[in-house]
Amino acid sequence: MSPVWMVRRIGFYVLITVVLAFFAVPMLWLASAPFDAKPGLGPRWPDWTLSNVSATFDHPFTLSSLVNSLILCSIATVVTTVLAALAAYALSRVRMPGRDLLLYLLLLLSSVVTGTAAMVPIFVMMLQLGLINSQFGTALVIAGGMLPAAIFILKDFMDAVPRSYEESARVFGASPRQVLSHVVLPVARPGVATIFVWAFVNAWGNFLLPFLLLRDVGRQPAAVLLRTLYDEGGSANLRVIPVFSLLYSIPVVVLYLFVSKRYGFRFHGGVKS
Amino acid sequence: MANRLDEGIDSAGLGVRRGLAFVAPALVLIGVFLVFPALWTLYIGITNYQLTGPAAANPRVVGLDNVLTAVHDPLFTNSVWLTALFVLFSAVIGQNALGFGLAWLLRSANPWLRRTIEGLVLLSWILPGTVVAFLWFAVLSRDTGTLGLLLGSPETSWLVEYPMTSLIIFNVWRGTAFSMLLYTSALAAVPPSQLETARLVGASGWQTVRDVVFPHIRGHVLTNTLLISLWTANDFTPFLLTSGGPNHRSEVLPVLIYRQALEGGELGYASAMSLLLLLGNLVIALVYLRLLRRRA
Amino acid sequence: MAGITIAGLSTVYPNGVRAVDALDLDILDGELFALLGPSGCGKTTLLRTIAGLEGASEGDVSIGSRVVTRLQPGDRRVAMVFQDYALFPHMTVAENIAYPLRVRGVAKSVQQETAVRTAGGLSLGALLDRRPGQLSGGQQQRAALARAVAASAEVLLLDEPLSNLDARLRLEARTFLKKLQRELELTTVFVTHDQAEALALADRIAVMDAGRIRQLGTPREVFQRPADTFVANFIGSTPMNLVPRGSEIIGVRPEYLRPAAEGLFTGSVSIVENLGVTSLVTLDCGEDQIGYVVPEDEEPAIGTVVAVDAAPARVLRYDKETGLLVR
Numbered sequence: 001m002s003p004v005w006m007v008r009r010i011g012f013y014v015l016i017t018v019v020l021a022f023f024a025v026p027m028l029w030l031a032s033a034p035f036d037a038k039p040g041l042g043p044r045w046p047d048w049t050l051s052n053v054s055a056t057f058d059h060p061f062t063l064s065s066l067v068n069s070l071i072l073c074s075i076a077t078v079v080t081t082v083l084a085a086l087a088a089y090a091l092s093r094v095r096m097p098g099r100d101l102l103l104y105l106l107l108l109l110s111s112v113v114t115g116t117a118a119m120v121p122i123f124v125m126m127l128q129l130g131l132i133n134s135q136f137g138t139a140l141v142i143a144g145g146m147l148p149a150a151i152f153i154l155k156d157f158m159d160a161v162p163r164s165y166e167e168s169a170r171v172f173g174a175s176p177r178q179v180l181s182h183v184v185l186p187v188a189r190p191g192v193a194t195i196f197v198w199a200f201v202n203a204w205g206n207f208l209l210p211f212l213l214l215r216d217v218g219r220q221p222a223a224v225l226l227r228t229l230y231d232e233g234g235s236a237n238l239r240v241i242p243v244f245s246l247l248y249s250i251p252v253v254v255l256y257l258f259v260s261k262r263y264g265f266r267f268h269g270g271v272k273s
Numbered sequence: 274m275a276n277r278l279d280e281g282i283d284s285a286g287l288g289v290r291r292g293l294a295f296v297a298p299a300l301v302l303i304g305v306f307l308v309f310p311a312l313w314t315l316y317i318g319i320t321n322y323q324l325t326g327p328a329a330a331n332p333r334v335v336g337l338d339n340v341l342t343a344v345h346d347p348l349f350t351n352s353v354w355l356t357a358l359f360v361l362f363s364a365v366i367g368q369n370a371l372g373f374g375l376a377w378l379l380r381s382a383n384p385w386l387r388r389t390i391e392g393l394v395l396l397s398w399i400l401p402g403t404v405v406a407f408l409w410f411a412v413l414s415r416d417t418g419t420l421g422l423l424l425g426s427p428e429t430s431w432l433v434e435y436p437m438t439s440l441i442i443f444n445v446w447r448g449t450a451f452s453m454l455l456y457t458s459a460l461a462a463v464p465p466s467q468l469e470t471a472r473l474v475g476a477s478g479w480q481t482v483r484d485v486v487f488p489h490i491r492g493h494v495l496t497n498t499l500l501i502s503l504w505t506a507n508d509f510t511p512f513l514l515t516s517g518g519p520n521h522r523s524e525v526l527p528v529l530i531y532r533q534a535l536e537g538g539e540l541g542y543a544s545a546m547s548l549l550l551l552l553g554n555l556v557i558a559l560v561y562l563r564l565l566r567r568r569a
Numbered sequence: 570m571a572g573i574t575i576a577g578l579s580t581v582y583p584n585g586v587r588a589v590d591a592l593d594l595d596i597l598d599g600e601l602f603a604l605l606g607p608s609g610c611g612k613t614t615l616l617r618t619i620a621g622l623e624g625a626s627e628g629d630v631s632i633g634s635r636v637v638t639r640l641q642p643g644d645r646r647v648a649m650v651f652q653d654y655a656l657f658p659h660m661t662v663a664e665n666i667a668y669p670l671r672v673r674g675v676a677k678s679v680q681q682e683t684a685v686r687t688a689g690g691l692s693l694g695a696l697l698d699r700r701p702g703q704l705s706g707g708q709q710q711r712a713a714l715a716r717a718v719a720a721s722a723e724v725l726l727l728d729e730p731l732s733n734l735d736a737r738l739r740l741e742a743r744t745f746l747k748k749l750q751r752e753l754e755l756t757t758v759f760v761t762h763d764q765a766e767a768l769a770l771a772d773r774i775a776v777m778d779a780g781r782i783r784q785l786g787t788p789r790e791v792f793q794r795p796a797d798t799f800v801a802n803f804i805g806s807t808p809m810n811l812v813p814r815g816s817e818i819i820g821v822r823p824e825y826l827r828p829a830a831e832g833l834f835t836g837s838v839s840i841v842e843n844l845g846v847t848s849l850v851t852l853d854c855g856e857d858q859i860g861y862v863v864p865e866d867e868e869p870a871i872g873t874v875v876a877v878d879a880a881p882a883r884v885l886r887y888d889k890e891t892g893l894l895v896r
Contacts, residue, residue, distance in 0.1 A: 012378065016386065019375065022446065023393040025419055029411035030404070041410045042417025079302070087299035094292030095583065102296075108562065109303065111500070112554040113311045114507040116527040120534045120544045121310035121317055144306025147299050164655035167622050170286050172669040172720055173643030179286065182668075186659040205401035208509045212535070226403040227513065245404045256399050286641070 030249070033242035040238060056243040061217055061225055066247065068135065069204060069221035075139035076203040080146045081196045087147075088154035089184060093163070103155075110148030115208050123212050131213070138213045142203050150195050157191025158184075197259045201252050222248040314551060317544035324538035332541065339545030349546060351521060352529040355437060356506055359525050363444035364505040365498055371445060372452020372497070376460055377482070391453070398450035406513035409443050436515050436523035443514060444505060452497050459493035460486065492565075499561040503554055526550050571633025571723045572598040572756060573619060578628035579780075580611075580618045588614035590780035591628070596758060601750050603771035604760045607803065611780040612760045616726050619758065620649050632724055643672070648717035649726040652733065654709050656701035662688065662712050663697040669720035687719045688712075691749070707738045714746070718753065725750075727759035731766060743769060764804045768792060776800045794885065795820070798892040801885070807849055810834075811887070812857050817895060818887040823849060825883035826861035828869075832878025834859045841868045852877070 028043035034053075036046030056062050091099060115122070122141060131137030161184065169183045185192070207223045214220045217228065226244060229237045287295070318339055322332035343349045375394065379387045397405070412419045415430035431439050463486055471481045487494075509527045511517070517524030517532060524532070526546065534543035573596040580589040588611045596602045604612040617623045619630055621642035629638045637645045648669070656665050664671075666687055667680035675683075688694050691711045701709055710730065717725055730746065731739045747770055750757050761767050767774045768788040776784045776791060776799075784796035795801035798818060801809045807823045812834070821833065836852030836859060848868045852859045852875060861877050869875055886895045 016378065016382070016390070019371075020390060020393065023390070023397055026405075026408040026412050026446065027393070027396065028419070029408055033411070040417045041407075041414040042422070043411055043419055044417070083299040083302060086295040090287060090292040090295035094287050094289060096289055096292050096296075104562070106303075108555075108558055109307055109311075111503050111558045111561075112551060113307050114503075114554065116507040116509050116530070117547050117550045117554060118307070118310040118314060119527075119531065120540055120547050121313040122306070123534065124317060124322070124540060125310060125313065140302065141306045144302045147303050148307070151299060162653055162655065164651040164653055165657060166286070167620075167642070168649065168651055168655035169657075169668070169672070170622070170642045171620055171647060171649045172716075173672045175643075176286050176288075176291065178672060182671075183657055187657070189659075201399055205399075205403075207402050207513065208531075223401055223403050226401075226407075230407075241407060245407055249400055249404050252399050252401060253396070256395070 030242070030246060033238075034246045036242075039242050041236070052239055052243045055239040056247070059237075059240050059244075061220075061228075062222075062240065062244055062247075064218065065220055065222045065225035068219055069223065069248070072135055072139050072142070072210065072221050073200055073203040075136060076142040076146070077196060077199040079140065079143040080150050080199040080203075081192060083143075084147055084150035084154050084195060085185075085188070085192055087151050088158050089180075089188075091151070092155050092158035093166070103152075106148040106151060110152060113145075115145050115206075119208065119212055122209070126213050133214055133216045133219055135214065135219055138210055139203075141213065142206055142209055143199075145209075146199050146202055150199060153198070154188075154191055154195050157188055157194075161187050193262070194259065197255045201255060204252055311551060314544050314547050317541055318548045319545070320541045322541040322544070324535070324540055326538075328541075335541070339542050340549070342542065343546050343549065348521060348524070348529065352524050352526050355523065356525045358437060359441060359444065359511075360502050360505045363441040364448065364501040367441065367445035368448045368452045368501050368505075369494070369498060371449045373456045375449070375453045376456035377486075379457075380460060394450045394453055397446055398448065402510045403513060405447060406510065409439075409446075409514060413439055432515055433519050436519065440511050440514060440523055440525075444508070444510075447510065448501060448505065451501060455493055455497045456490065459490040463489045495561070495564055499557055503557055506553065506557075507550070571635075572596055572600070573724060573758065574629075574631040575615075575619070576629050576631075578615075578618065578630060579626045580614050580623050581626040587780050588623075589618060592780070592782060594775060594782065594785070596756060597773075598756055599754045600756060601747065601770060601772045602756075602758045603767035603774045604758065604777060605764060605767040605774050605803075606762065606777035606783075608762060610777040612762075612777045613728060614780075615777070616649075616728055616758060616760045619724070620647050620726055621645050646723045647726055648720040648722035648724070650710075650713045650717050650728065650730055652729040654701070654713035654733070656709055656712055656716070658701055661698050661700055662693060662704070662715075665701065665712060666693075666697075666715045666719050668716060683719050687715045691715045691718070706734050707742055710734060710742055711745075714749065718749075723756065725753075725755050725757040727757065729761055730759055731761070732763070739766075746770065765806055768804070776803060793883075794894065796894050798887050801887070807844075807860060807862065810857075810859050810861075812859070813889060816889050818889055818892075820885040820887055821879050821883060823860040823862045825879040826859070826877040827879065828861075828863070828875055829878035830876065832876045833884065835874065835876040838869050838871050838873045838875060841871065850875075 032043045032046045033039040035048055035050065036044070037049040037051065038047065039052065090096070091103065126132055126134075126137055126141070129137070165183050165187060166179050169179045174182060205223060207227070210221050211224050211227065214224065217225070220228070222244070226241065226248060229241050229244065317332075319334055319336055320332040321328045321335050321339075323329050375390065379390060382390075400408075410418075410432075413431040415421060416427050418427070418431065420431060421427040421429050467485050468481065471485045476484065507527060508525075509531070511523060511525050512528045512531060515523040517528040527550075530543050530546050530550070533539045533546065537543075573594075575592060575594040575596075578589055578592045579587060581587050590611070592615065604615060606612045614623055618625050621637065621640060625638050629636050631637065632645060632647070657668070660668070663681065663684040666684040670680045670683055684697065685694070688697055691714060693708065693711055693715055696704060696708060696712070701712065704712060710733070714730075731742055734742055743766065759770070768791075771788060773785065773787055774791050775782045778799055784791055784800045791800065791804055795804055795809070798811055798820070801811060801820050805822060805824075810819075810821050810823060810826075812819045819833070826833075834852060834854050834857075836854035838850055839853045839858075840851040842849040842851075844862070846865050847862045848865065849860055849862055850869060852861070859877065863869075887893060888895050
């Protein structure tokens with residue numbers, strides 16, 4: 001063990017410690033504040049209590065906003081997954097005229113037209129359609145934004161499924177419907193599950209679109225309510241915010257753990273944008 | 274010599290007609306909620322459309338006035354400058370470098386350490402934006418904030434005194450995971466025999482990266498840089514942290530557009546600015562696709 | 570049971586490539602038939618066109634007395650084993666084998682019974698509840714064969730059936746395949762790029778190149794009298810000696826050459842390669858290199874000058890311009 005080697009090892013661990021601290025320190029608040037009798041905007045060793053939990057559940061909108069999040073997310077996720085799976089399958093398998101151009105445009109769209117850049121026309125359109133405060137409408141807008149990327153990622157999956165599976169089923173007499181339900185969907189399940197989780201996590205965290213399109217607090221999802229709790233009545237509601245943040249974060253973390261355990265967190269270009 | 278089988282030229286046996294029917298619903302949704310708004314931006318951007326008042330009912334076409342006004346509007350030029358700084362320092366430099374560094378260092382780290390760090394980095398990426406905003410209030414707020422306590426100056430309100438620096442550091446924290454994942458998979462594709470050859474001839478770590486690794490991952494660097502630039506330029510999370518303040522000092526484009534449109538009610542003017550953001554996105558995306566095609 | 574008749578068949582890809590080009594071919598009932606050729610010669614496309622997975626652009630495919638050109642793959646009564654076996658990874662071996670019956674809506678109990686019976690015949694009885702991922706390469710190949718057999722089709726199509734097995738297993742599987750085909754007496758067409766495999770297995774071979782058949786014949790005919798220099802080059806585990814002489818090319822297989830007092834070729838020994846019970850000796854004869862095979866322990870020393878000759882019937886003459894067999 002030469003001195004140079006020692007210095008390098010020490011340097012490596014110092015660097016790793018700094019990085020670890022950089023990523024870990026902000027998380028401390030989420031671990032401490034929910035259980036602190038006097039939660040503030042800063043982490044500290046808490047005076048342990050569970051009173052914040054009951055305060056959170058007593059708040060008139062916390063539970064309903066989580067339900068709203070679930071509704072919004074479920075619609076957007078199911079629509080995205082089903083439509084993207086159908087489209088990706090057809091685009092992967094059928095020699096359609098104009099397919100390459102379509103794929104090119106989808107790739108371009110998914111990166112260029114973002115919710116932020118198109119927020120004004122989306123708002124105006126929904127306003128004129130009378131769909132402000134419509135959860136279904138908002139879910140469709142969210143789904144529309146996620147679809148191009150979802151189609152792209154799923155098409156990668158479908159392209160990787162050997163064509164011989166379907167051909168084999170067809171030679172044995174399976175109809176297109178049977179090919180789809182017996183062979184394609186079961187084989188592509190990891191891809192579909194990945195997109196499902198990806199869409200759910202994205203929709204669950206989406207702040208801007210529900211913030212724009214759902215002005216009625218009774219219909220707002222948790223993302224927007226959390227913001228409202230911060231500046232309603234001029235000061236942050238610090239009894240409710242920490243516990244609520246934790247509750248709101250749990251589904252995302254659980255889904256992530258599920259995916260990484262079940263399928264391994266493989267990398268797919270552009271998952272989560 | 275048309276194909277005599279109408280169907281069955283594809284492995285699925287779907288046929289073109291059924292194939293189109295499969296693609297159509299997705300295309301309709303994308304058309305209505307993505308393509309149409311993008312095109313409509315063009316129209317709204319040349320009107321004096323407002324949220325309320327007479328121009329709300331009867332918007333008048335004002336041509337390129339909005340765009341010209343924007344270009345001369347100090348708020349807009351300030352915002353473009355801040356957005357450029359935000360993209361350059363937090364994405365192009367920050368996330369890129371930290372993401373690659375982590376991927377490179379963790380390659381040989383022990384699995385436990387590797388999983389811990391990767392887990393934390395990913396967590397900072399997948400947590401919802403509004404929650405993440407509170408996490409960083411807890412780091413940056415005055416009196417009780419972690420950073421103030423660590424540096425011994427609790428009276429500093431970092432988000433007020435250094436809003437852009439704070440946003441940049443925040444975004445590095447928030448977005449590094451993508452670069453790390455991308456570079457990890459890119460590094461896994463570098464042939465081990467080449468790395469071993471570099472070690473056998475005694476190349477230093479830096480020489481190895483420059484001469485062996487970089488030529489292999491050049492395409493990944495390009496992809497990564499352009500994607501994170503696009504996402505950072507269109508990120509709305511700064512609104513949650515600073516709302517553009519204090520005094521427009523952190524008002525990146527998405528925040529400016531939101532405030533002009535929804536707080537100021539100037540829908541036409543905000544659309545013109547959206548249009549400029551869309552154009553910026555388009556330029557980045559086209560450059561990227563161009564380079565991608567040339568490599569292929 | 571039925572033969573296959575292919576008449577004037579062309580398969581043209583959208584990019585204009587004529588993968589199968591105006592091809593005529595009769596495959597007899599119960600025959601084990603090989604489509605042999607280098608990659609890209611159209612042999613797989615021909616097989617897939619018979620199966621209905623590629624559309625025919627011109628011409629017709631008939632199975633028995635039925636013209637099937639316009640039928641969907643599932644209506645042609647063919648069974649196919651793919652190069653990667655295409656065993657469905659989410660189904661057990663039993664479910665895979667019974668799949669052709671499931672598609673036809675056959676009762677579950679019959680499916681189960683057929684799976685057990687077919688698997689038993691291919692010594693897969695103990696593996697019925699496994700998934701394909703848990704099987705060895707040879708077991709997967711047999712499971713795919715079992716599924717094809719369970720389809721009780723009139724024609725069995727095999728795409729490179731042995732290419733995914735390692736060398737030793739391949740010999741075993743080859744013997745097994747031939748025995749199975751003899752028992753079933755099922756018209757079987759298989760595609761291969763391996764000439765040894767085609768020679769060993771097939772009753773007849775069609776050697777293909779550029780979408781056409783270069784030679785059609787029994788393994789013996791194709792080996793002893795290749796119809797042109799392309800086939801001569803392609804068939805044989807040691808390449809045929811092809812030596813230009815005037816307006817002709819003389820072709821002699823290394824296996825048919827023997828040392829002689831004087832003969833066709835004379836040269837000095839440059840290389841000796843051990844092939845096991847034989848050795849391949851290379852002679853430098855001016856500009857040409859001539860190979861010939863000697864039994865073990867009879868290898869000449871490097872540098873020795875040797876003359877080699879063959880029986881007149883084994884010496885083939887090809888036209889230099891067309892490459893076709895003259896005599």
